[in-house]
Amino acid sequence: DAGVIQSPRHEVTEMGQEVTLRCKPISGHNSLFWYRQTMMRGLELLIYFNNNVPIDDSGMPEDRFSAKMPNASFSTLKIQPSEPRDSAVYFCASSAQGAGELFFGEGSRLTVL
Amino acid sequence: LAKTTQPISMDSYEGQEVNITCSHNNIATNDYITWYQQFPSQGPRFIIQGYKTKVTNEVASLFIPADRKSSTLSLPRVSLSDTAVYYCLVGERYGGATNKLIFGTGTLLAVQP
Numbered sequence: 001d002a003g004v005i006q007s008p009r010h011e012v013t014e015m016g017q018e019v020t021l022r023c024k025p026i027s028g029h030n031s032l033f034w035y036r037q038t039m040m041r042g043l044e045l046l047i048y049f050n051n052n053v054p055i056d057d058s059g060m061p062e063d064r065f066s067a068k069m070p071n072a073s074f075s076t077l078k079i080q081p082s083e084p085r086d087s088a089v090y091f092c093a094s095s096a097q098g099a100g101e102l103f104f105g106e107g108s109r110l111t112v113l
Numbered sequence: 114l115a116k117t118t119q120p121i122s123m124d125s126y127e128g129q130e131v132n133i134t135c136s137h138n139n140i141a142t143n144d145y146i147t148w149y150q151q152f153p154s155q156g157p158r159f160i161i162q163g164y165k166t167k168v169t170n171e172v173a174s175l176f177i178p179a180d181r182k183s184s185t186l187s188l189p190r191v192s193l194s195d196t197a198v199y200y201c202l203v204g205e206r207y208g209g210a211t212n213k214l215i216f217g218t219g220t221l222l223a224v225q226p
Contacts, residue, residue, distance in 0.1 A: 044216075104157050
């Protein structure tokens with residue numbers, strides 16, 4: 001089992017550039033979560049999907065952030081334009097509805113200069 | 114949403130039993146209690162989940178009193194490799210509109226030789 005796959009693992013970009021983070025959940029899982037982790041704010045839930053439908057995006061910091069899940073095997077988190085304060089590790093997690101256990105990817109470390 | 118409170122850090126020595134307590138005074142009837150472990154540069158990993166009384170698996174035990182307003186994660190005979198951040202979460206086990214899994218600040222467990 002490949003687990004949750006995230007890409008890129010590391011990205012360094014300049015302020016104002018567009019950033020796209022990708023996630024492939026575990027096959028068969030119905031729920032997908034995007035989290036952001038920083039030293040100051042810990043693990044923050046940004047958005048989650050059930051059956052490809054966004055359920056709660058109240059954690060998305062502002063309009064510069066957007067997330068999509070076009071099908072059950074792929075999701076993206078986009079930041080446009082990026083700012084230095086967006087620097088963080090972004091985690092994607094998936095779960096099988098009814099299981100209650102989140103499986104996390106290895107994260108995408110974003111640095112915005 | 115139930116909010117959780119945990120100690121920020123704990124110290125222990127190899128071979129000792131470690132108990133980490135989490136307070137969740139506003140836990141709802143449908144909420145389960147789940148604990149995760151996170152090592153540096155990795156995503157959180159599921160440890161154990163329970164609803165009431167006691168749950169035990171090959172890694173840990175989870176004790177939940179009758180009022181469910183707190184829970185205690187018990188790690189038997191810790192080793193250096195158990196040094197990590199431990200998170201307590203409460204939320205509905207089954208997916209849906211309210212399945213919003215919020216991580217608290219976590220407890221940094223430092224195990225010394």
